[in-house]
Amino acid sequence: MLRNNIPDQHLIELLKVYYGIDIHTVQLIVGGADMNAFGYKADSESNSYFVKLKYGHHDEINLSIIRLLHDSGVKEIVFPINTLEANLFQQVDHVKIIVYPFIDAPNGFTKNLTEKQWKQLGKILRQIHGTSVPTSIQQRLRKETYSPKWREMVRSFYSQIRFDESDDQITTDFKSFFNQNIDSIHQLVNSSEELSKKIRPDFEKYVLCHSDIHAGNVLVVDEESIYIIDWDEPMFAPKERDLMFIGGGIGNVWNKPHEIDCFYEGYGKTSIDKTILSYYRHERIVEDIAVYGHDLLSHDQNAQSRLESFKHFKSMFDPNDVIEIAFASYFNLLFFRIIQ
Incomplete structure (x- = not known):
């Protein structure tokens, strides 16, 4: 169900109060499939930010996973900006605010990955699937x-x-x-x-999965770099939960045999x-x-x-x-x- 987005000026005030950021303009980003979330580009005098508003009360397990991956050396994720109280998000009534650095890059729906980037995506996903998840986090994961x-x-x-x-x-x-x-x-x-x-x-073969790693959640920064975004629904599952997107054709992309070959060259041998x-x-x-x-x-x-x-x-x-x-x-x- 689509919620009514909050007024721009109110969002600017919230970012000042909870993040200490002086924003002069915010712009709604349209096109997301999640009807319970809004994304904004927020501009200050010196920086741009991606602001995500997530409606409803949610366990912040996704942010725990982002921190775990960040601390485990996975560099191809966008780490949130801390609030003034050093938290990764701010809950305001029924809205969760998460602020990220704004990466001005197309996603995989609008820009094809190079062969090198397909191999890189394979290596990243193998690293994610091989990440050791502490029991305290496993207990909260879907x-x-x-x-x-x-x-x-x-x-x-x-x-x-x-x-x-x-x-x-x-x-x-x-x-x-x-x-x-x-x-x-x-x-x-x-x-x-x-x-x-x-x-x-x-269950012994379950691994940490992104669970929604389609082309829209991979930012193609240049001919070299990619970022995996939107960690809203991480879960413990068979690795096929993520691998089904490679060659799966969501959005009529990622459906070419040579892309699959390059991905698995990076991912490595697997059954x-x-x-x-x-x-x-x-x-x-x-x-x-x-x-x-x-x-x-x-x-x-x-x-x-x-x-x-x-x-x-x-x-x-x-x-x-x-x-x-x-x-x-x-x-x-x-x-x-x-x-x-």
Whole structure:
């Protein structure tokens, strides 16, 4: 659910009070898929900052992970700026404020990684997956349980859409598109459930995962450097939770064979569980359908939020995008089993 962003002047005052930063202008950054967060560029006389407002009360485990990785020598992350009280964030009522140095760089959706950067991304992710996480942090991290939550939510849309009598144009367009693609949606949900039942969780093989490392969360600074951003949802899971994004095609990028080869040249030799990889590629889409569908069927959403959700929803069905690639991974898995 999209929240109302706070007035610019109020945000400027908050940054002065809690961070001691004299900001003269703030500018909302549009385009994020998280409907419970806002990003701003904030400018002072000498520096620019990225200010993230996260709504709701959240465990600051993500910031603990950022600190852990920073202290472990992972340089390709953006470390937050401390508040005046030396904290990594400031909670103001129901809003968490996090301030970072502003990095003026495109993300992987708008700029292709070079071969060197693909290898670098592989090395970084291997380093993250190999990071030793203290028990005190492990206890607070989400752990993969292969929950049916999102599948059940999408299934609830079947009847909800059938009996919805709204004449709202966005809702009408969404229902029409949903029904046009109902066979693919059924296949995604059913295959995800089938794959989840084939997996036997092995907690000893769980590693620290970013869990959302798509192209939009990799900043391409120049021909050499990259940064991994948006550590909102770190978790303990099989490494395939992150590896499914490499070649997964989210946003119709990161879907070329030579990119995958370069990535694994950097990541190093590893054994990949194709069942888990295929599960994640299906389940991630099911989750997106659930989240976007909820936004589009909720009539209390504003039009901007709902149009943005509809755009993201439709794009998943584009050629060589996530759904086509997920189905291919499932077909390849079945074919592999047949020839064994």
